[in-house]
Amino acid sequence: MIDLHCHILPGIDDGSKSWEMSLEMARLAVAEGITHILATPHHMNRHWINPKQEVITLVDELQERLDEENIPLTIFPGQEVRLHGEILTNIQNDEICFIDEMNQYILIEFPTSSVPDYSERLFFELQSAGITPIIVHPERNHAILKDPSILYDFVSRDILAQVTAASYIGKFGREIEKLSEQLIEANLVHFLASDAHNVTSRKFHMKEAFEKLEKQYGVEKVKAFDQVTRDLINGDGITLPEPKMIKTNKKFFGLF
Numbered sequence: 001m002i003d004l005h006c007h008i009l010p011g012i013d014d015g016s017k018s019w020e021m022s023l024e025m026a027r028l029a030v031a032e033g034i035t036h037i038l039a040t041p042h043h044m045n046r047h048w049i050n051p052k053q054e055v056i057t058l059v060d061e062l063q064e065r066l067d068e069e070n071i072p073l074t075i076f077p078g079q080e081v082r083l084h085g086e087i088l089t090n091i092q093n094d095e096i097c098f099i100d101e102m103n104q105y106i107l108i109e110f111p112t113s114s115v116p117d118y119s120e121r122l123f124f125e126l127q128s129a130g131i132t133p134i135i136v137h138p139e140r141n142h143a144i145l146k147d148p149s150i151l152y153d154f155v156s157r158d159i160l161a162q163v164t165a166a167s168y169i170g171k172f173g174r175e176i177e178k179l180s181e182q183l184i185e186a187n188l189v190h191f192l193a194s195d196a197h198n199v200t201s202r203k204f205h206m207k208e209a210f211e212k213l214e215k216q217y218g219v220e221k222v223k224a225f226d227q228v229t230r231d232l233i234n235g236d237g238i239t240l241p242e243p244k245m246i247k248t249n250k251k252f253f254g255l256f
Helices: 019-031 051-067 086-091 119-127 142-146 149-155 174-185 204-215 220-235
Strands: 003-007 034-039 074-077 080-082 105-109 132-136 161-165 189-193
Touching: 003 019, 003 189, 003 220, 019 051, 034 051, 051 074, 074 105, 105 149, 119 132, 119 149, 142 149, 142 174, 149 161, 161 174, 174 204, 189 204, 189 220, 204 220
Parallel strands: 003 034, 034 074, 080 105, 105 132, 132 161, 161 189
Antiparallel strands: none
16 A cells, blocks of 8 residues: 655654654555655645755664664655645746656645635646646545536546555544545545554544445555555556536535
8 A cells, every 4th residue: 555645754844753653654555555645745735845855864764773673664755745836936946746656647736715716827847847746635625625616627637646555534524524535435535645643633544434435435546546656656658537516515514
């Protein structure tokens, strides 16, 4: 199993606080069947800046420690990049970690409460440069909770999205769980990731999420989600299923 969103690097954001915690997170990941993790510290939000080379250095050290402890887990460098107007400049300055070595796929985080007006233009510029944005945890964005058609508009333009395992199994509440289910049903998210931050309140939950996925949508959906993570890390092309609009309940989605 591949986890493409995890805050396992110590001391650089709101994830792991120490090398000891990072190793414990790694042990928990392996126990769930995870073999590869993309380490994705926050980058360019209002609290943390973690440029590419610093991430690579920490990933190399973590991998050495994992090998010394005989923990069978492979770590790749990545980032959870907050949407901002200078992304293309940052890419040109080699400050951004992509999912793949071909620099085709990038994880993008919206602000929690909104989807900026310039998102469509910036995504178009990224796509014009051969880069596919991947929207992380859209199910927890307040604007998308209120109006899921916002995500449909992006996905219909061949932009990808990732749903968080904990969201899907109800760890963030029933409203977010329900939307996660609807996004999966409508082909508006394309893979699961943990967004794990620690070993207590923000754990992996990947095994439980995939078990639920198989129960609700069958083994073919599990295989499809797994294949997307493999294609992303390898830099391969992805054929997306046809997205569908979600019929919203005005009262349910009028929470924010």
